Amino acid sequence: MSDQSLRVAVLGGGSFGTALASIAADNGAEVRQWMRDPELAAQITNEHRNGRYLPDYAINAAVVASTQMAEVLEGAELVLVAIPSKAFREVVRQARPLLHEAQILVSTTKGIQEEGFKLMSQILEEETGFAHIGVISGPNLASEIADKQLTATVIASDDPQTRTRVQTALGCDYFRVYASNDRYGVELGGALKNIYAIAAGMAAALGMGENTRSMLMTRALAEMSRFAVDQGANPMTFLGLAGVGDLIVTCSSALSRNYRVGQALGEGKSLEEAVEALGQVAEGVNTVRLVRDKAHEDGVYMPLAEGLYQVLFKGVPARDMARLLMLGEQSSDVEFVLPRKDVQQDRREGGEPHG
Ligand SMILES: NC(=O)C1=CN([C@@H]2O[C@H](COP(=O)(O)OP(=O)(O)OC[C@H]3O[C@@H](n4cnc5c(N)ncnc54)[C@H](OP(=O)(O)O)[C@@H]3O)[C@@H](O)[C@H]2O)C=CC1
Numbered sequence: 612m613s614d615q616s617l618r619v620a621v622l623g624g625g626s627f628g629t630a631l632a633s634i635a636a637d638n639g640a641e642v643r644q645w646m647r648d649p650e651l652a653a654q655i656t657n658e659h660r661n662g663r664y665l666p667d668y669a670i671n672a673a674v675v676a677s678t679q680m681a682e683v684l685e686g687a688e689l690v691l692v693a694i695p696s697k698a699f700r701e702v703v704r705q706a707r708p709l710l711h712e713a714q715i716l717v718s719t720t721k722g723i724q725e726e727g728f729k730l731m732s733q734i735l736e737e738e739t740g741f742a743h744i745g746v747i748s749g750p751n752l753a754s755e756i757a758d759k760q761l762t763a764t765v766i767a768s769d770d771p772q773t774r775t776r777v778q779t780a781l782g783c784d785y786f787r788v789y790a791s792n793d794r795y796g797v798e799l800g801g802a803l804k805n806i807y808a809i810a811a812g813m814a815a816a817l818g819m820g821e822n823t824r825s826m827l828m829t830r831a832l833a834e835m836s837r838f839a840v841d842q843g844a845n846p847m848t849f850l851g852l853a854g855v856g857d858l859i860v861t862c863s864s865a866l867s868r869n870y871r872v873g874q875a876l877g878e879g880k881s882l883e884e885a886v887e888a889l890g891q892v893a894e895g896v897n898t899v900r901l902v903r904d905k906a907h908e909d910g911v912y913m914p915l916a917e918g919l920y921q922v923l924f925k926g927v928p929a930r931d932m933a934r935l936l937m938l939g940e941q942s943s944d945v946e947f948v949l950p951r952k953d954v955q956q957d958r959r960e961g962g963e964p965h966g
Pocket residue numbers: 623624625626627628629646647648664693694695696698701702719720721722751752753754891892894
């Protein structure tokens with residue numbers, strides 16, 4: 612699927628941005644990558660290595676990195692934005708005068724902006740008003756992609772041109788790109804699963820078994836899709852790569868930064884110590900707080916997110932919280948088949964004291 616005519620710009624010099632830049636270059640595109648660290652930019656361009664974020668992997672030698680955003684964006688048809696959610700809007704604002712309407716803008720970031728509970732593609736839309744906007748999300752551990760492990764992702768956009776252009780730009784013999792038109796659902800899936808990855812890392816550190824991990828992941832999927840439906844997303848999206856696919860990988864692997872934060876917490880470190888030891892962004896820490904608050908506000912039942920919030924921010928010991936969660940409501944397995952309210956009703960009619 613060689614794409615020699617294409618120019619790709621990647622904003623962000625972290626692990627995922629670098630892995631995607633290398634794929635596009637493997638595919639024959641002319642790739643420029645922007646970052647603010649001049650030493651790292653020189654290392655990528657000259658040594659074809661990202662010593663800070665992906666030290667063990669070779670990057671395609673055609674990737675040219677720079678701290679000059681104008682050079683990177685000039686002539687780019689496709690712009691991938693791989694910047695953590697806290698700095699995303701600031702970087703898009705910096706880029707805005709250099710962008711033009713014909714460009715395809717794609718977020719790769721799995722996080723939420725606190726003000727207005729905005730997802731990253733909504734920020735792209737607000738800041739530019741462009742028509743070609745999309746999101747990449749899926750089970751995509753950056754180091755495995757850099758190692759060319761067989762991987763799949765999703766490009767989600769309601770714009771067909773965005774979907775097909777990204778499929779040809781990034782699809783290759785080790786990276787498959789599936790299409791979705793549920794941009795909101797795909798993006799929400801990527802952000803939400805980080806919450807449960809922290810919980811899974813914590814459960815592993817506490818010595819909990821495989822049954823527990825399976826229960827956690829499956830109930831996480833129920834909780835994520837319940838929240839998504841409340842927010843107007845299509846719950847079927849959660850059956851795909853950006854839902855259950857990303858949930859599986861992030862809840863199973865210490866290559867996930869969110870999982871590693873959970874592990875550190877389970878080993879008894881404080882949140883500050885866990886985040887500091889990681890040295891990179893774990894989006895889930897912020898997401899758990901935002902989602903828990905939003906769920907409260909909107910009346911969505913999210914016991915796992917609430918429990919994790921109590922552990923992270925209120926000092927409740929993780930093991931005590933796990934026990935408490937086991938005493939919570941025994942509700943419907945798949946609530947799109949048997950609604951939760953029907954189970955509650957059955958229990959009331961059956962004379963149970965607690966609904
Ligand atoms: N890594 C992965 O496996 C995957 C990550 N993602 C998502 O991709 C998003 C970001 O990519 P990822 O590469 O992982 O991130 P990293 O944490 O590896 O790197 C973050 C990058 O963003 C830069 N950055 C941070 N703040 C600013 C700022 N204010 N101005 C300019 N640059 C800034 C950093 O620069 P500096 O070094 O100078 O601080 C660095 O280049 C994450 O939010 C994550 O959800 C999605 C799929 C997989």
